[in-house]
Amino acid sequence: GESVGLHLPTLSVQEGDNSIINCAYSNSASDYFIWYKQESGKGPQFIIDIRSNMDKRQGQRVTVLLNKTVKHLSLQIAATQPGDSAVYFCAENAGGTSYGKLTFGQGTILTVHP
Amino acid sequence: DGGITQSPKYLFRKEGQNVTLSCEQNLNHDAMYWYRQDPGQGLRLIYYSQIVNDFQKGDIAEGYSVSREKKESFPLTVTSAQKNPTAFYLCASSTLLGLAGTRHTDTQYFGPGTRLTVL
Numbered sequence: 632g633e634s635v636g637l638h639l640p641t642l643s644v645q646e647g648d649n650s651i652i653n654c655a656y657s658n659s660a661s662d663y664f665i666w667y668k669q670e671s672g673k674g675p676q677f678i679i680d681i682r683s684n685m686d687k688r689q690g691q692r693v694t695v696l697l698n699k700t701v702k703h704l705s706l707q708i709a710a711t712q713p714g715d716s717a718v719y720f721c722a723e724n725a726g727g728t729s730y731g732k733l734t735f736g737q738g739t740i741l742t743v744h745p
Numbered sequence: 746d747g748g749i750t751q752s753p754k755y756l757f758r759k760e761g762q763n764v765t766l767s768c769e770q771n772l773n774h775d776a777m778y779w780y781r782q783d784p785g786q787g788l789r790l791i792y793y794s795q796i797v798n799d800f801q802k803g804d805i806a807e808g809y810s811v812s813r814e815k816k817e818s819f820p821l822t823v824t825s826a827q828k829n830p831t832a833f834y835l836c837a838s839s840t841l842l843g844l845a846g847t848r849h850t851d852t853q854y855f856g857p858g859t860r861l862t863v864l
Binding site for chain 1: 751778789790793852856857
């Protein structure tokens with residue numbers, strides 16, 4: 632899940648395992664959610680997104696699940712590879728008058744061991 | 746990184762100086778954004794722009810200024826009023842979906858970032 636301050640949550644997995652990264656979002660009006668992957672010294676890279684009219688969306692090796700009742704978002708990575716090691720951020724957008732704004736979580740550090 | 750470029754990659758600033766960070770996109774996106782990232786933290790929005798010649802303050806606009814004279818370009822100036830400017834600065838762009846009053850951002854794509862250090 633997400634944390635406050637400099638102590639990012641971490642997840643360590645073995646190569647080939649499945650990974651689940653969680654995110655609790657804050658705004659019940661948010662209707663668009665994105666997962667980003669950020670490698671050290673680089674800009675965030677889009678992974679997958681989901682709108683609030685869906686509960687689940689699948690991409691290549693990744694699945695995003697959305698539970699609006701408890702305001703929870705998760706990213707599942709199948710058959711995790713060393714190249715998946717990075718910081719993963721969830722972001723939410725409320726649309727309407729704040730449609731230009733994404734609010735980012737603090738991030739989760741994923742480390743994949745060969 | 747897609748079609749978004751940022752320059753320079755590294756920038757050093759002396760106390761009291763203004764510096765300008767460049768962001769250019771060739772994706773024909775309507776909206777552009779500037780974020781600041783501090784070590785071990787998420788991204789915080791500085792400014793964003795939905796159309797040319799218009800922009801809005803984000804959550805931490807104090808000490809920064811922007812302009813949007815062209816659709817492709819959204820430069821950020823870090824002024825001497827910014828007390829703690831050392832950070833990683835990220836530019837993003839996106840299309841906007843929907844009609845006025847009910848618009849939504851589409852996926853935001855990020856540039857490679859500029860690391861600013863105050864000497």
